[in-house]
Amino acid sequence: MTILVTGVRGRVGRAVLDQLLAGGEAVRAASSSPGELDLPEGVEGVRFGDGGAEALPAALAGVRKVFLYAVRGGVADFVAAAKEAGVEHVVLLSSLSVESQDAETDVIARSHLVVEQALSASGIDWTFVRPGAFATNTLQWSGPIRAERRVRLAYPEAYGEPVHESDIAEVSVRALLEDGHRNTAYRVLGPESLSSRQQVEQIADAIGEPVAVTPISHQQQRDELLRFLPGPVTDTLLSYQARRDGVPGKPEGDVQAVLGRPARPFAQWAWEHAEAFR
Template identity: 60%
Template sequence: MTILVTGVRGQVGSAVLRALIDAGQEVRAASRRPGDAAPVEGARTVRFDQSDPQTLPDALAGVHKVFLYAEPEGIEEFTAAARKAGVEHVVLLSSLSADSGHDDSPIARAHLTVERALDASGIDRTFVRPGGFSSNALQWAGPIRAARRLRLAYPQAHSEPIHERDMAEVSVRALLDDAHRGATFSITGPESLSQQRQVELISDALGEPVEVERISAQEYRAELLNHLPAPIADTVISYQAGQDGTPQPTRDDVRVVLGRPATGFAQWAADHAADFR
């Protein structure tokens, strides 16, 4: 059985790739620019670009299963090529936003577009829908490294951050256990935490204090626009404003799939302390 893994430069995709290799699976690592990627021992790197349909037949030839990131561009071409290649099962890294009822959100729309295309394709699928990534906190690494100081517009905005290792392990289990075909797993971390509390846990992992400065939403938007398109920046601000002071519900599908509780943010902070030093 050959498994194609997309997103291998990301934290989740790279963890899925390594876990499958360790499990003795035949794996292909998908990359838009294979020549730029470091070789992965135990996996062949192939060119795969949904926006370039000509790359799909070779990448998918002989592939039985795919771990897929939710990229709307070219998804119809992907499903057509996957059907033609005989792909049996796709595990999609989706998002809880797809279950939020807020179809006006560009993030929700993007994930729903991919989910609906897979549902319409006739290929067996499993949707893994995580909430907020613990690794979103890495956007704070620069300011924390530089000055042990962080500027936040909504320090009391809550999320239920999930470790990338849990997302990868659930995805790998879905790929290897056919009992999970057709399932949708909603996964979060074990607790709802404010941004302030996440910073405190990073501080604990560092063994040094980190100061939080509250800024206006306008200042925050200006900072986001340095690296995000305006619609995405506005969605982020709207999301944080809506979660300000409001604990979020957690989901228990990590335990359902893996037989253990989800990994807490304190452990994530300890695992990534070097990123903030």
């Protein structure tokens, strides 16, 4: 049985690929630019995800399971090709935002929700892996921390439950390989609710140097985010931060139930990625 892994240039997709290979599974790696992939020996790279439906039959030939990043704008083509190829199970990297009341209008939630809905209606078995905030999101602070040991934040007291990318990948791999996970959605959260300021403090502990937090205005933060994010995504992220300003959450996820152990804490992630901030 061959498992197709999409998004292998992302941290989660690559971790899924590596974990499957470590378990002796036959894996095919998918990317919009397969020639640029740095793959282990024996792993085939195939074209996928650039809107080219003509590439899907070759990518899915002989595949029975797929780890799928949300195929924005191309999910109908994917579903049709997957059914034709005989794909039995798709594990989708979705988002916890699909559970929000405004999921139909939220730009981030909607992009994942439409894929979930298409898979639910497809007749193919599915598992939806719905992580909250990725711990890796804090890598956006790495430049300022390296340069001046400082982070500029409009909402330093905004809370989140940052989750380690390896936990997201491990839940996904269990769903791919073990019975009992089909047609189920999993909430994947970190084990504690932390403010952005507390996350900065834990990064500072990991690098062994103090890191200051400088409060800035909403508009200043928006201007900075617009340098690398589209406007609708920027506004959605800032709206989320404003709602969580001073509001801790309950990290009630499914990592313990699926993996039989607690989720990795953010402090562990910070120590593992300390070099990015030094």
